[in-house]
Amino acid sequence: MELKNFCVIGGSGFVGRHVLHLLAAGSCNVRVPTRRRERAKQLILLPNVEVVEANVHSDVELANLVRGMDAVVNLVGVLHDARGERGFAQAHVELPRKIIAACQAGGVRRYVHMSALGAAVNGPSQYQRTKGAAEALVRASSLDWTIFRPSVIFGRDDNFLNLFALLLKLQPAMFLASPNTRFQPVFVEDVARAFVHSITDVAACGKSYDLCGPRVYTLRELVALVGQMTGHRRPIIGLNAALSYLQAFALELLPVKLMTRDNYYSMKVDNVSAEPFPFGIVPAAIEAVAPAWLGNDSPRARYSRYRNRMPREIAH
């Protein structure tokens, strides 16, 4: 497919920044709406990237944003929302419904949608249920759609491994909710490559792809791994279901949301998949790349940092 003009909604976030860096390196034009231009300031300097302050929930503004585009990518997602179910539904269901309608009205056929592994209309959390409802809308649309369903995503600027690293540094021991839930973390650059590849790949239309890394870990194993990489090994005390719920409830009351009850509900099911990574991309393992930013100053960590600066084809 020869497509050159893209609108990336939710492009100012963690995954979006990586997608945009790849798109900017190609010869395409990208429009990125954001609610706060300040939040997207790193993107303003990228070539051929137009950052626009806009209210994407307005039908009129959406129509203007998608006008003249060859493809629309939707990366909007919320992990916590103070408005609860209404906030999740607005970001995960109502917004995709409006984007699909705007694409249909504006003659944009190609739509790439970010969901999440575990998304299901009958899932245990609002996050999973609303992501599942959005998938149903996308599948029922007449657009040339692709859906991605990643497990938890890690990268230099993530809120996942970095958060564990910080908590391990600050605390003498780690009280861990849902320690036995299994995850298959995926590297943000691999997710971004899959997105960018799919946009122009006709074979990806009408398909849904799970995106997972090469290894499965329990949450306890992941925290231990971060402790090992950062040099802050701490005792990890796994909490049972009742204490996990209580911890989530207490943390939900803090102004900074480390965890909520909805996150706890999401962790009632494992977040793993047996599907291979698509498009011939070989997904990176945490152990291969994360020491470059989490590592302490051991020779192994320094080696990993140098290795990480090399192009992936040489490093792997």
Ligand SMILES: NC(=O)c1ccc[n+]([C@@H]2O[C@H](COP(=O)([O-])OP(=O)(O)OC[C@H]3O[C@@H](n4cnc5c(N)ncnc54)[C@H](OP(=O)(O)O)[C@@H]3O)[C@@H](O)[C@H]2O)c1
């Ligand atoms: N990170 C993970 O581990 C992970 C795993 C699986 C799936 N996902 C999915 O991947 C997508 C991207 O995740 P991320 O980690 O990059 O998230 P992020 O860093 O929080 O970025 C979220 C993006 O969505 C926009 N946004 C958030 N709430 C919005 C709302 N109510 N209305 C309009 N725009 C809104 C933000 O734009 P502004 O500039 O306007 O703030 C931002 O660009 C999400 O759909 C998420 O559910 C993430």
